[in-house]
Amino acid sequence: IAVNKMDDSSVRYPDGTVRLRNPNIELMDQDILYHLALGSGSHDLIEMFGDVKFVCMGGTPKRMEQFAYTIMAEIGHKLPCGTTLQDISHFSYRYSMYKVGPVLCISHGMGIPSVGILLHEVIKLMYHAKVREPVFFRIGTCGGIGYEGGTVIISEEAVDGALRNVLELTVLGKNIQRPAKLDKRLVRELKALSDPEDPYDTVTGKTMCTYDFYEGQGRLDGAFCDFTENDKMEYLESIHKAGVVNIEMESLAFAALTHHAGIKAAVICVTLLDRLKGDQVLAPKEVLDEWQQRPTKLVCRYIKKYLQMK
Ligand code: R2B
C-alpha cells in the first residue's frame, strides 16, 4: 500500500496557482471536462473562472442555486440588468454550477464516486483557469453522533467506516491510500465565526464517511439488515468514543483529493438527527430547510470577512 508523502506546498506553483500531479494534461491539445460541460478548447476558462476564490459544493442543484443567490445578496454582487443566474453546467445533465463573482457554487450529488469525479474536473478547472489559492467548502447534511438535529459540525478530519483516516482507491488493480486531511487553521477560523447568539450549537470533531446511507451507517431501516439493534448501538458507541461526531458520505474524498492537490478545504454539515436516538429522518420539510441554511451562514461569514480584508 503506497501513501504519497509529498507535502502540499510542493503541489502549488510559487504564485499560488494549482499545479496538477499529472504530467499528461499539459501535453493534451485540449482537456474536456465532460461532467461539467466545459473544455479548455471550447471555453476561455481563464476569462470565465480566473477570478474564482471560493468553491462551495453541496449535494443538490437546488440548494446550490439557493446558496448562489444567498451569497450574491451577502457580498452585494450585481447581475447585469434583467438577467438571472445561469447553470453553467446545465448541458452536462449531471452537476449544476453557478458563479457569483469570486464564488463558484456546484452540486456534487451523493457519495464518494460522485464527488470524486467532480473534484477531478474542478481541480483541473482551477488549473486551466490559473486560479490562485482557491478555498473549497463542502456544505452538507449528516447524521449526528450524540448531537441533536440542527447542530452544525465542522470536520477536523475524515475517517472511513473502519476509522481509517485515508481514502482508499483501487488503481490498476492495486489499492492506494490518500490521507484524508483537512486544514486545521480553517477549522479554527470557521469555528470562531459561529455566533453565541446562534440558536444552535456549532462543534468540531471527526467525521465518518461511508459508502452507503443504510447498512454502511448502521441503520436498521434499510431494505436489508443482518445485524441487531445491540450490534448497531455497540458500533455507534464505539465510534463516538473514538471521537466521531457525525456521519456522511463525501468528506473522505473531499478531504483526500483537495489535500492531494494542495487546496485548502473545509467540510461543514448540519445534523438531521442524532443517530444514537434513531435512524429515520423525521423532521418536517420546513425544519430541514431551515437547518440546511445553517452551515451556509458560516461559509457566508467566512467569505464576507475575507473579501472585506482585501
Ligand atoms: C449526506 O446526505 C446524503 C444522504 O442523505 C449524502 O450525500 C450525505 O453525505
Ligand code: URA
Ligand atoms: N446524511 C447521511 O449521510 N446520513 C445521515 O444520517 C443524514 C444525512
